Amino acid sequence: MNGELLLKSAKLVLADEVVHGTLAVAGGRIVAIDHGNTSAPPASDLDGDLLIPGLIELHTDNFERHMMPRPKVRWPELPALIGHDAEVAAAGITTVYDALGVGDTDPDAMRSQNMGPVLDSIRHAEESGALRAEHRLHVRCELPAANMRDLFTPFLQNPRVGLISLMDHTPGQRQWENIEHARVYYCGKKGWSLEKFERQVQLAKELQEQFVIPHRQWITDYARQQGVPLASHDDTTHDHVNEAHAEGAQISEFPTRVEAAQHAKNKGLSVVMGAPNVMRGGSHSGNVSAIDLARRGLLDTLSSDYVPSSLINAAFKLCDDADFSLPRAMATVTRNPAQSLGLTDRGEIAIGKRADLVQVRLVRTGDGRTHPVVKAVWREGLRVA
Numbered sequence: 001m002n003g004e005l006l007l008k009s010a011k012l013v014l015a016d017e018v019v020h021g022t023l024a025v026a027g028g029r030i031v032a033i034d035h036g037n038t039s040a041p042p043a044s045d046l047d048g049d050l051l052i053p054g055l056i057e058l059h060t061d062n063f064e065r066h067m068m069p070r071p072k073v074r075w076p077e078l079p080a081l082i083g084h085d086a087e088v089a090a091a092g093i094t095t096v097y098d099a100l101g102v103g104d105t106d107p108d109a110m111r112s113q114n115m116g117p118v119l120d121s122i123r124h125a126e127e128s129g130a131l132r133a134e135h136r137l138h139v140r141c142e143l144p145a146a147n148m149r150d151l152f153t154p155f156l157q158n159p160r161v162g163l164i165s166l167m168d169h170t171p172g173q174r175q176w177e178n179i180e181h182a183r184v185y186y187c188g189k190k191g192w193s194l195e196k197f198e199r200q201v202q203l204a205k206e207l208q209e210q211f212v213i214p215h216r217q218w219i220t221d222y223a224r225q226q227g228v229p230l231a232s233h234d235d236t237t238h239d240h241v242n243e244a245h246a247e248g249a250q251i252s253e254f255p256t257r258v259e260a261a262q263h264a265k266n267k268g269l270s271v272v273m274g275a276p277n278v279m280r281g282g283s284h285s286g287n288v289s290a291i292d293l294a295r296r297g298l299l300d301t302l303s304s305d306y307v308p309s310s311l312i313n314a315a316f317k318l319c320d321d322a323d324f325s326l327p328r329a330m331a332t333v334t335r336n337p338a339q340s341l342g343l344t345d346r347g348e349i350a351i352g353k354r355a356d357l358v359q360v361r362l363v364r365t366g367d368g369r370t371h372p373v374v375k376a377v378w379r380e381g382l383r384v385a
Contacts, residue, residue, distance in 0.1 A: 005355070005381050006043035010051040013330050015348050023051065025355040028380035033351060046359055049375060050326075053334040053348050054094025054356025055311055058163060058341060059138055059253060059272065059303040062087060063098045067118070068110045077121035082130060089132035089385040091308040092374045094356040095338075095346065097138035097163055098122070102152050103145025105204050112147060116154040132377075132384035138163040140233075143215045144170055144208040152219070157226075162341060164223045165231040165253060166216060166244070170208045220247040229341055232269070234287075235260040241267055251340055253303070256287035261298040270340040271298055274305040275314035275333075278321075290314075294322035301336045312360070316372045355381040 005025040012019050012033065022043065024032040066080035066087075088096050100118065101111035125131050137160045141148055155161050187197055223230045231251035232244030241252065241260055245267040252264035253272045261271050273290035274283070282289045293299045299322075304311040315333045318324040324332075331348075338347025346354040359376040377385035 005378070007051060007357070007359075008037050008043040008045055009048055010046040010359070011048060012349055013050055013052045013326055015331070015335065015350065016327055018050075018326055020048075023349070023357075025357075025378075025381040028355055028382075030349065030351055030353050030355050033349065050360040050362065050372075051349065052092075052330050052358050052360055053353075054346065054358055054377065054379060055092045055333045056337040056341070056343070056347060057088065057093045057096045057304055057308070057311060057333075058251075058301065058337045059099050059165075059305060060088070060096060060308060061099050061101075061306045062304070062308050064100065064110060065306065072108065074110070074113075077118050078125060081118075081121050081125055085125075085131050085133055085135070086385075088308045089377055089379075090374065091304070092312050092358040092360070092377055092385075093133055093304070093308060094358075094377065094379045094384070095134045095136070095343070097136045097341075099138040099140050099165075101140040101142060101167075102155070103142035103148030105142075105145055105200060105207055111142065112145075112151070114154065115151065119154050119158065119160075122160065133379065136160050136162040138165065140165050140167055141215070141219050143168050143212045143219075144204060144210075145215075146207060146211060148211070148215050149218060161226075161228055163229050163231060163251075164219060165233050165251075166219065166247075166249075167233045168208065168212060169234075170204045216247075224248055231272070232264075235264060238263050241269070245269065251301075254287075255293075256283075258288055258292065258296065258298070261288065261293050262296075265298055270300045270336065272301045272303050272337075273299055275302045275310035276305050276307050278302065278314035278317050279307075279310050291318075291321050294318055294324065299332065301340060302332045303337075312358075312372050312374065316362075316370070320369060 008022040012021050019035050021035045022037060063084045066084045067075050069075060100115055104111040122135055139155050139161055230249045231253045232249045233253045235241050235252050235255045236257055241263045251272055252269040255261040255264055264271050273293055277283050277290040302314050311333050315329045318329040319326060335347040346356050355378055357378045358374060361373045361375050362370040363373055365371050
């Protein structure tokens with residue numbers, strides 16, 4: 001077996017099976033997969049560890065967290081990006097869609113700031129070869145925000161934009177159907193006073209009535225014209241799903257009820273749920289459990305959302321808690337997101353695909369479960385972590 005990179009003694013997690021074998025890489029692509037071992041001296045011995053495709057993350061707020069690690073504390077863009085990139089690569093993520101929110105009813109929020117310098121930092125870091133993962137953009141559009149269209153301007157015609165989602169976080173519906181959960185979040189995480197929260201709730205309702213319909217029309221038209229995949233967000237009712245489907249959405253992110261997830265599947269939308277939801281055993285917003293959807297056959301893709309390492313951990317947890325086979329579980333973080341985003345060159349270990357690969361060792365924990373540990377990461381055949 002010939003290649004620039006040879007990986008032997010690996011348990012290769014293929015699309016439908018796990019085989020013990022050797023993999024060869026040349027020119028950044030997988031060129032051979034052999035069952036069994038090789039005696040070639042240059043081969044790296046994985047000592048029986050799993051070899052899975054590089055993870056594909058389509059929605060992570062982690063970059064935003066690095067840019068604002070505390071309320072009203074803004075970190076410089078490039079150091080924030082480098083820290084975020086190192087974290088996702090170490091978690092086995094080789095393709096990441098950095099979720100950047102545009103528009104906020106709170107003028108002090110980061111999502112009310114101009115993202116032009118942020119996009120410049122990504123471009124400069126990529127051009128200088130400083131990034132481990134491949135970074136694309138997921139633009140999260142807050143429809144009730146008066147400033148949404150103006151703040152979208154830096155993203156216009158940007159070739160890195162690979163996903164647009166439609167959001168409406170007005171308390172009293174969708175994610176924040178339970179007002180009390182919204183109060184805990186905004187007053188706890190964002191440090192709002194109770195008085196500010198009550199003012200913002202009233203303002204949000206007024207802005208929703210004024211801006212959601214025209215903003216929704218404008219952004220869906222733009223996505224259609226540019227051929228950018230579109231996602232709905234926090235679908236709760238059949239009407240929410242029907243609206244998204246009619247607008248051409250391919251993805252339903254974080255449906256809040258079983259019936260919404262089922263309807264999305266019936267309409268052909270790919271259902272995305274949060275890996276932290278899997279790890280915690282439920283939603284922090286009090287909405288539907290991702291494990292429940294998985295058991296019902298309604299889960300297609302996992303997203304790390306706000307904890308990069310949760311992606312690989314949650315995928316393995318599906319095997320224990322939802323009776324997924326290993327290939328099926330790995331598909332939720334590799335092949336399925338690739339397909340929903342139109343990435344045909346990655347997402348599985350197969351000849352001709354990109355050599356985005358992760359070596360995973362399973363360690364036994366005190367409770368008898370196994371825990372995945374990322375030992376090595378390759379992006380297009382080059383070691384990045």
